[in-house]
Each structure stands twice: as C-alpha cells, then as structure tokens.
Amino acid sequence: MALKAVHVSDVPNLDQVPENASLALYSTRFSKGVDVGRSSFRIPKFLVIGHRGNGMNMLQSSDWRMKAVKENSILSFNTASKFAVDFIEFDVQVTKDDCPVIFHDNFILSEENGTVFEKRVTELSLSEFLCYGPQREPGKVGKSLVRKTKDGKILGWNVETDDSHCTLQEAFQKVNPSVGFNIELKFDDCVVYEQEHLIHVLQVILQVVFDQAKDRPVMFSSFQPDAALLVKKLQTTYPVFFLTNGGTEIYHDVRRNSLEEAIKLCTEGGLQGIVSEVKGIFRNPGAVTKIKESKLSLLTYGKLNNVPEAVYLQHLMGVEGVIVDLVQEITEAVAKMIKPTNEGKGERLLEGMEQIEVETKPQFSQRELSFLLKLIPELIQL
Incomplete structure (x- = not known):
C-alpha cells in the first residue's frame, strides 16, 4: 500500500490537546548538558548511540557480534551501558491495550510444527x-520466535544470550540511569494512520516518559513525518529528530526522499535535528553545511557507522553523533580518535583538526579532506 502524506496542518485543534493528556506544561530540559529550544539546542560532544541497545541482530550474518545479545532487550541496553555509550536507541510501539513496548519489526513471527504464524505487534x-x-x-515456555529476512527467508531468532521482551516502563526502571534514551516512534510505512490515532499513540508513550524519565536524557525520533511533528507539538521537554534515508530509498511521501526535504520539515516544524542514513550524508556532503546553517543537529545511522574511519570522517564533516551496532569497538575508537579540548566545555565541537586531539587516526589536511568529500559520493553507488 502506498504511504499517503497526512499533514499536521490538517489536524484539528492540535494546539488544544485534551487537558488530561496534555504534556506541554512540563519545564524544558534535556539532561547531561543538552539544552532544548529551537534556537539554542546544542549537542555538547560527539555522541555514540547503541543501535537497539548493544547492536541489532542480523541472524543471517557470519559475524557473531551481530548475534551476541538479543536486541531491544533490558540485557542489551545494560550491556551497552558498560561501555562509553551516551545513548541507546530503541523502537517503541503501542499494544492494543495501550502499553508502549519495545520491538523493532511491525510483525512478530512464531513457528509451530513447520507453520509460521504472523501477527501485527500493535x-x-x-x-x-x-x-x-x-x-x-x-x-514457563514462551512461543518460539523467528524472523523474516528481506529476501523472505525464515530464520530462527537464535542469539548467544537471549532475553525476554520488555515494556518502555521497564526500560526506564531497569536500565542504567546514566544512559540516555533515543526513543524511535515506530510506525509501519505501509499503513495510512488516522490523525487521531497518531495523537493517541504518542500521548500514551509520552505519559510513560514523563512518569518515568526523571533525570535521564531522552530524545525522540521517527521516520513518520507527522508523528515527528506531532510529538514536538505535544511536548516541549525533549528534542525531536526526523529520521530519513537521505534519498537512499524513495517513498510516496516526498518529505522522506531527501535531506533537503528533511531540512524543510524540521525548520518548518521546529524540530531539533535530523538522523540520516550515513550513505545519504556521504553521497551529499554539501547537505551537512545546509543542516548546520539551519541550526539543526545531525546524527547518522547505518552499517558504515561500524567502521571507525567512517565515523572519524563524519566527525570532521560536522556530524554530531553516530548510531552503531558494534558498541564496544566504536566507543573505544572514538575515545582514541576524538578527544574534546578543555576549552569551550559544553559547547558544540567545532570542525577542523585544530579543535581536537587525536591518536592512532588518519591525518588529513584541509585539501585532502576536501578531496575525500568529493570522492566519497562517487565511491558509494546510488
């Protein structure tokens, strides 16, 4: 089914949210030195964010690290917290009885006697x-879990260290409180959501966040443009980022098809930043300047973020953080390659070699860096 664009401007009485569900009166804050506010929002350091905790599960991969710990679980979140990770990213959906749960896929699959059963999580x-x-x-024995790959193959969800499913509330209660939460508001690309449904789901999630977050740093993100705009309107406490493939995939909703459209959405909707597929940034490095000129923050996700050199190059480009699967390896690499100076503590890290101390890393002159930025789009095939 084609995704239909539903614009926030069409939502009736959006600024008059029912009193018992309105969360906009909470004071503006974002712990650990990040200020929320459209004109003043800044990320004080280069962030490393654990993807689905300690990394996503790729069951078809030969790399054991992609199958070490069950993704989107309390165990995965606390495993990531043992390293120098700033945030963990995870996917939140809401069950039919209004409980926010953490799970990535739109459908959950189980196999019994050779038959695969598929049910929508929501x-x-x-x-x-x-x-x-x-x-x-x-x-107690639970239903078996299997997963479908992009090519349709069914694989047993077998990992080295398994864990049970969890709710958003449990994550707040059981995960190391020093670790920030990047909460992805998960919606199905193939579903056209009614405006009232989006508002209801977001209010259910926000209620748990405000009840449980305390001093934990929190940010929201979503690929669903209207969900991102709505959660910004429904609260003023936490920053909201728009997730985009950066033009690496094409959707019916044009707002999802380029970094330029992402910038437009964020600036018009008052969002704080963009989370782009890293290939979108490497193919269009000029967009980084446009994003920064628009006073937006920029994070990236994608497999290339598991390569230390690619992470370091993004830092030089002005990217402010990366979502990674290999949490231990990348946090260790970042600690060696990117060290903020004592001056300007709490301020945005500046571009350029003179603002950072580095160790065991590539050395680039400005001319060499310019050459690399021109070359990379050619190396990464469209």
Missing part, C-alpha cells in the same frame, strides 16, 4: 506480546 495485547520468546517465570 494488534496484540501486552500479555500476548510478552508470551513470545524467553519467559520471566521459571518453568
């Missing part, structure tokens, strides 16, 4: 959702 109750996979109660 059409399950909380108790039904928790019945899949490892169970917390001793002796």
Whole structure:
C-alpha cells in the first residue's frame, strides 16, 4: 500500500490537546548538558548511540557480534551501558491495550510444527506480546520466535544470550540511569494512520516518559513525518529528530526522499535535528553545511557507522553523533580518535583538526579532506 502524506496542518485543534493528556506544561530540559529550544539546542560532544541497545541482530550474518545479545532487550541496553555509550536507541510501539513496548519489526513471527504464524505487534495485547520468546517465570515456555529476512527467508531468532521482551516502563526502571534514551516512534510505512490515532499513540508513550524519565536524557525520533511533528507539538521537554534515508530509498511521501526535504520539515516544524542514513550524508556532503546553517543537529545511522574511519570522517564533516551496532569497538575508537579540548566545555565541537586531539587516526589536511568529500559520493553507488 502506498504511504499517503497526512499533514499536521490538517489536524484539528492540535494546539488544544485534551487537558488530561496534555504534556506541554512540563519545564524544558534535556539532561547531561543538552539544552532544548529551537534556537539554542546544542549537542555538547560527539555522541555514540547503541543501535537497539548493544547492536541489532542480523541472524543471517557470519559475524557473531551481530548475534551476541538479543536486541531491544533490558540485557542489551545494560550491556551497552558498560561501555562509553551516551545513548541507546530503541523502537517503541503501542499494544492494543495501550502499553508502549519495545520491538523493532511491525510483525512478530512464531513457528509451530513447520507453520509460521504472523501477527501485527500493535494488534496484540501486552500479555500476548510478552508470551513470545524467553519467559520471566521459571518453568514457563514462551512461543518460539523467528524472523523474516528481506529476501523472505525464515530464520530462527537464535542469539548467544537471549532475553525476554520488555515494556518502555521497564526500560526506564531497569536500565542504567546514566544512559540516555533515543526513543524511535515506530510506525509501519505501509499503513495510512488516522490523525487521531497518531495523537493517541504518542500521548500514551509520552505519559510513560514523563512518569518515568526523571533525570535521564531522552530524545525522540521517527521516520513518520507527522508523528515527528506531532510529538514536538505535544511536548516541549525533549528534542525531536526526523529520521530519513537521505534519498537512499524513495517513498510516496516526498518529505522522506531527501535531506533537503528533511531540512524543510524540521525548520518548518521546529524540530531539533535530523538522523540520516550515513550513505545519504556521504553521497551529499554539501547537505551537512545546509543542516548546520539551519541550526539543526545531525546524527547518522547505518552499517558504515561500524567502521571507525567512517565515523572519524563524519566527525570532521560536522556530524554530531553516530548510531552503531558494534558498541564496544566504536566507543573505544572514538575515545582514541576524538578527544574534546578543555576549552569551550559544553559547547558544540567545532570542525577542523585544530579543535581536537587525536591518536592512532588518519591525518588529513584541509585539501585532502576536501578531496575525500568529493570522492566519497562517487565511491558509494546510488
């Protein structure tokens, strides 16, 4: 089904959210030195963010690290927190009985006697959702979990260290409080959502965040343009980032198809920043300057972020943080390659070799860096 664009301007009485659900009166804050405010928002250091915790599960991969710990689980989140990670990123959906749960895929799959059963996560109750996979109660056996690859192959969801499913509330209660949460508001690309439904789902999630977050740093992100705009209107406490493929994939909704459209959406909607697929940045490095001139922050995600040299190059370009799967390796590499000076503590890290101390890293002159930025788009095939 084609994705239909539903514009926030069409939402009736959006600024008059029902009193019992309005969260806009909470004071503006973003812990650990990040100020929220369209004109003043700044990320004080180069961020490393753990993808789905300690990294996503790629069951078809020969790399054991991609199958070490169950993604989007309390265990994965706390495993990542043992390293110098600033945030963990995870996906939140809301069950049919209004409980925010953490799970990436739109559908959850189980196999019984050779038959695969598929159910939409948002059409399950909380108790039904928790019945899949490892169970917390001793002796209780949950439904088997399998996963479908992009090419349609069904694989057992087998990891070295498994864990049970969890709710958003449990994550706040059980994960190391020093680690920030990058909460991706997860919606299905193939579903046209009613405006009232989006508002309801976001209010349910926001209620848990405000009840549980305390001093934990939190940011929101979403590929769904209207969800990103709505969550910004529904609260003024936490920064909101728009997720984009940066033109690496094409969608019916034009707002998702380029970094230029992402900039437009963020500036018009008052969002704080963009999270782009890293290939989108490397193919269009000039967009980084436009993003910074628009006073937006920029983070990236993607497989290239598991390569230390690619992360370092992004730092030189002005990218302010990366979402990674290999948390231990990249946090260690960043600690060696990118060290902020004592001056200007709390300010945005500046571009250029003179503002950072580095160790065991490539050395680029400005001329060489300019050459690399021109060459990279040619190396990364469209």
